[in-house]
Amino acid sequence: MKLKLKTVFVLYFMVSLLGLIYALMQLGKWSAQSGRGKLEVTKQPQKQPAKPSLSTIFVITPTYARLVQKAELTRLAQTFLHVPHLHWIVVEDSPHKTPLVTDLLLKSGLTYTHLHIPTAMDRKLQEGDPSWLKPRGVEQRNEGLRWLREDRRAQPGGDDQQGVVYFADDDNTYSLQLFEEMRSTQRVSVWPVGLVGGMKYERPVVEGGKVVRFHTGWRPSRPFPMDMAGFAVSLKLVLSNPEACFDGEAPMGFLESSFLQGLVTMEELEPKADNCSKVLVWHTRTEKPKMKREEALQAQGLGSDPAVEV
Amino acid sequence: MRESVVESEHKNRARLLPKACHHLVKEIFIIPERLAVHHQQLSDDGVEGKREAGGQAQDSKEYCASDKDIVEVVRTEYVYTRPPPWSDVLPTIHIITPTYSRPVQKAELTRLANTFLHVPNLHWILVEDSQRRTSLVTRFLRETGLNYTHLNVETPKNYKARGNPRGTMQRNLALRWLRETFNANSSQAGIVYFADDDNAYSLELFEEMRSTQKVSVWPVAFAGGLRYESPKVNAAGKVYGWEVVFDPHRPFAIDMAGFAINLRVILFKPQAYFKLRGVKGGYQESSLLQGLVTLNDLEPKAANCTKILVWHIRTERPYLENEGKKGFSDPNMEV
Numbered sequence: 001m002k003l004k005l006k007t008v009f010v011l012y013f014m015v016s017l018l019g020l021i022y023a024l025m026q027l028g029k030w031s032a033q034s035g036r037g038k039l040e041v042t043k044q045p046q047k048q049p050a051k052p053s054l055s056t057i058f059v060i061t062p063t064y065a066r067l068v069q070k071a072e073l074t075r076l077a078q079t080f081l082h083v084p085h086l087h088w089i090v091v092e093d094s095p096h097k098t099p100l101v102t103d104l105l106l107k108s109g110l111t112y113t114h115l116h117i118p119t120a121m122d123r124k125l126q127e128g129d130p131s132w133l134k135p136r137g138v139e140q141r142n143e144g145l146r147w148l149r150e151d152r153r154a155q156p157g158g159d160d161q162q163g164v165v166y167f168a169d170d171d172n173t174y175s176l177q178l179f180e181e182m183r184s185t186q187r188v189s190v191w192p193v194g195l196v197g198g199m200k201y202e203r204p205v206v207e208g209g210k211v212v213r214f215h216t217g218w219r220p221s222r223p224f225p226m227d228m229a230g231f232a233v234s235l236k237l238v239l240s241n242p243e244a245c246f247d248g249e250a251p252m253g254f255l256e257s258s259f260l261q262g263l264v265t266m267e268e269l270e271p272k273a274d275n276c277s278k279v280l281v282w283h284t285r286t287e288k289p290k291m292k293r294e295e296a297l298q299a300q301g302l303g304s305d306p307a308v309e310v
Numbered sequence: 311m312r313e314s315v316v317e318s319e320h321k322n323r324a325r326l327l328p329k330a331c332h333h334l335v336k337e338i339f340i341i342p343e344r345l346a347v348h349h350q351q352l353s354d355d356g357v358e359g360k361r362e363a364g365g366q367a368q369d370s371k372e373y374c375a376s377d378k379d380i381v382e383v384v385r386t387e388y389v390y391t392r393p394p395p396w397s398d399v400l401p402t403i404h405i406i407t408p409t410y411s412r413p414v415q416k417a418e419l420t421r422l423a424n425t426f427l428h429v430p431n432l433h434w435i436l437v438e439d440s441q442r443r444t445s446l447v448t449r450f451l452r453e454t455g456l457n458y459t460h461l462n463v464e465t466p467k468n469y470k471a472r473g474n475p476r477g478t479m480q481r482n483l484a485l486r487w488l489r490e491t492f493n494a495n496s497s498q499a500g501i502v503y504f505a506d507d508d509n510a511y512s513l514e515l516f517e518e519m520r521s522t523q524k525v526s527v528w529p530v531a532f533a534g535g536l537r538y539e540s541p542k543v544n545a546a547g548k549v550y551g552w553e554v555v556f557d558p559h560r561p562f563a564i565d566m567a568g569f570a571i572n573l574r575v576i577l578f579k580p581q582a583y584f585k586l587r588g589v590k591g592g593y594q595e596s597s598l599l600q601g602l603v604t605l606n607d608l609e610p611k612a613a614n615c616t617k618i619l620v621w622h623i624r625t626e627r628p629y630l631e632n633e634g635k636k637g638f639s640d641p642n643m644e645v
């Protein structure tokens with residue numbers, strides 16, 4: 001068969017085009033393939049960009065400068081980076097934004113908002129104060145709420161916007177399942193928290209799908225005897241109650257109640273984590289690193305290079 | 311003459327056809343593969359946060375409100391494949407983590423897994439200090455989706471009581487497993503790193519250690535009672551000492567989290583293990599490394615040991631007094 005050169009080139013072009021289309025299709029398929037692993041089944045989350053109907057989780061984290069801050073925020077960011085449609089609102093307890101947090105957020109790959117507000121001197125914990133003496137992060141969480149309300153007011157949808165608000169302290173430990181549990185929050189959802197309140201876990205007690213009381217080791221008569229990490233609030237509720245915020249003057253342990261009291265009743269709480277039978281978040285705390293040798297060196301003027309960020 | 315012209319035309323066409331076929335093969339098979347690799351590199355870049363130029367130009371929206379000095383950055387690229395697809399070109403990082411049962415164990419392992427799920431070609435060797443593999447750790451590992459090996463060996467009580475460092479037998483078991491599993495002559499590139507379950511690791515650290523030829527080293531924050539301990543690196547890029555206060559004359563004055571070893575080195579020196587007995591405090595790392603390398607062989611990473619990419623932190627023991635003597639909470643609920 002005699003093939004004209006022109007025919008060859010036309011054929012060549014057509015097949016190249018088909019090859020390109022094939023390659024693009026394969027790209028779509030291959031990106032959903034699982035990694036090699038020693039498991040029978042690997043559940044793959046969707047590779048396509050998140051559907052618009054997936055509600056955003058707004059995570060409000062107060063933070064303050066101390067030795068372990070960068071380590072804490074680094075591993076927190078690594079957890080959040082796995083969660084689709086998460087917007088991290090970091091509020092520094094500081095009169096101005098610090099370069100450490102600014103850089104960390106820039107490099108994190110997350111969607112974020114960087115805020116700052118200093119705690120009033122009389123509310124601040126002093127050196128040597130026990131951690132429970134004064135409530136921490138109050139102004140910062142309230143500032144996060146204020147920004148969120150202002151920002152969302154400008155968005156279409158008004159008070160009906162989809163979203164969930166969660167207060168995540170920077171030293172706790174969060175499992176990835178927790179964020180999927182909270183995404184369906186209609187008003188206020190609740191779940192157990194591990195290693196808090198002097199117990200292995202604290203949790204709401206659920207009967208017939210409703211919260212009837214709270215399993216807690218300390219002052220169970222509080223309106224909401226829960227830890228900050230044990231609940232999430234729907235964005236709708238936050239926007240439609242613009243006065244709801246944390247009360248820094250509330251007695252010890254009543255901070256969460258001061259916020260939730262105006263928003264919801266116990267009957268309206270939505271239990272998650274398998275009717276509050278699984279621990280998906282832990283109230284861990286990090287030790288203050290021992291710096292005796294460093295302090296001794298600094299006294300001699302031989303301290304470590306302060307230009308090296310820790 | 312005319313015939314020969316026609317003949318040569320035929321010959322040209324005959325030569326062109328194989329060439330055309332060659333191009334077709336190239337386009338159909340080779341380019342898709344290249345695109346797939348490029349895509350993986352893109353997702354790696356996204357994960358590593360190396361998105362200074364590209365990300366900010368295209369995907370992010372940044373504004374500064376002058377009155378409140380607020381910065382909001384919106385990124386539209388997410389990486390959801392957990393863990394990242396396995397690559398045929400990256401060396402595997404074998405992470406050896408000893409662990410033991412205590413209330414914070416599941417929390418520690420959870421956030422460690424959340425870190426590891428970002429790292430391509432990671433193989434986690436988790437070794438329990440226990441008589442039997444516990445159901446907590448077994449179930450946990452299965453649910454993470456990571457590539458793992460689950461081992462266990464119990465430290466004898468008298469060893470623990472004498473104040474010996476934790477995790478020695480567990481790390482040694484993992485080294486033995488590696489030597490039994492991998493052939494010294496195989497081309498399987500690997501790096502071995504000892505990661506305790508309560509430290510914090512940046513993602514950059516794992517990419518730094520991937521290029522280890524023998525043993526690479528870097529600074530560790532909060533080790534040895536200092537802001538950080540670091541190897542001393544001279545102008546030629548060689549390690550010549552240790553910036554530490556506690557016993558700087560140790561052969562390797564470095565924390566467990568401050569070095570990584572090429573798998574080949576582990577396999578070619580099968581007698582090298584962490585010494586179990588008679589090891590002075592702070593000498594555990596030296597007991598392994600002095601059997602493997604000299605100071606001169608060490609490769610400094612993290613910008614010639616000027617950046618902190620790992621933090622030696624500890625988690626507080628939780629206050630559980632309200633459980634009382636009998637235990638208040640349901641023991642069936644896993645924490």
